Amino acid sequence: MIRFFRKYKGFAGCTISTRLNYRGALLMNIVNASVSLVASLFLWNVLFQEQSVISGYTRDDMIVYLMIVFLMQSILGNGTEWEIAGSVLEGSIIMDLIKPISFQSRCLFQTIGSAAAEGAVAAFVTGTAAVCLCDLGKYLAPERFFLFAVSILMAFFVKFCISYLAGLCCFFTSNGYGVIYMRQVITDIFSGALLPLSFYPEWFEKIAKVLPFQSIMYTPTQIFLGRTEGAQAVNMLLLQLVWVIVLWVFGYFFFRFAIRRVTIQGG
């Protein structure tokens, strides 16, 4: 286990230093993401002037929800897929194949690196905004926060596994855009990044809860907002863990299958 970490932690460190090197781009990414956030804050602000509760969410709940989604989106961009797509399309994946490392673990540690750099900035921005815009204190109970931290970690792994699978699809399509956009659209809709799942019609909500995507946004937000507590929260965390394992194993075998299809362009 320790050997495993020693082997791969370099990838994470490398990605962090690259990100910190391009500080301007890092900050611009956050500003960029904030534009849509500001637009939706205005929208929700007006909606909550007209009614105090929408689909079980109060104004403060909604602001916290938006902030958590913002934080998760910044931690988990679509960098992983573009990285994989790029290395397949350019043929630089050959450099990974001849090294005694696992491609899946390498991608994971690179994603951890970029998530750490971007997450730190995003956490600062969202934290400040949440404190200014709503009464954050009522959501902060220590044991709930602990569960939230665990669920964020799990959500990260689920999101990574899904991105990894989407990235591997580029082995077959030899084009990044279609697959990656599709993955992003599906995750946005079914994870609750767009709207809390309870806003959807009942049948749609039921479908969303069966799929793995809800582990990415829905679980952490529900735990933080205190909508699921005690045993139910632990159950949701276990469900996240199950999805991590299932998707990781699937990714492992899918890579072994997909690698036979790869065509290296040039040498």
Next chain:
Amino acid sequence: MLRNLKLYFRYSAQNIRGLMEYKNDFIVSTIAGGIWQAVGLVFLFALFHNISSVAGWNMYEVSLLYGCVMFSEGAYTLLFQGSTGMKHRIRTGEFDRYMLRPVNLTTQILGAQINFAGLCTLITACSLMVYALRRLHLETHAGMLLLFGINLLFGVCIRANMELMGQSIAFCLINVSSLQNILYDVQNFAKYPLTIYPKSVRVVLVTVLPHAVVSYVPVCLLLGRLALWPYILGVPCSVVFITWLRRLIFNKAITKYESAGN
């Protein structure tokens, strides 16, 4: 003007031939454009599943706003995608070739690329607007609808100018993709009634970044919330102003161009 238009079509025909070479890519990107719009539509329908109106606007009225924004985006992507690749051409120094040709630079930039992702967006936008108009049972005469249609074209023109303005900054700063994304995301503001924003934001949305002229103003006119004469005075002024502003910025920025070698 006529020559530029003719050249633009020549460029585009050439681009289509280029795209046809990679058939799979072509199909995938067309579909991706449509899927991308699904997010906005799901948001719109799910939101109105829970509420009845946004600042007094019902779902079909807001759908019209969405439709206008999507139309301008789709048409822009389909016809003028070329400007998006400009930053790449500046960075690699490929822009030298453009400077050397005896053809208007804007024509060359806009005609450099077309993207069929825009076609799906356009179709989605039109169906959404037709659906909303049917449900609204508006009693407007054909002239209003014609004006609304013309305004959609103004919208495309405004969008193209705004995108070019954003791209001009690539001459000064080498990495502009984030800035360009920021300008793109401002369109989200145009998807809701202007009245939900504070005054400062409204002023920006009708002057420097006139997204409101693309969506809010024509929809207001169609719904009878805006009189005809301020529209007829205002919108052409806005189109002329943004074109003038774009030319000013573009001409200033182009003097900063440094070739990246040969």
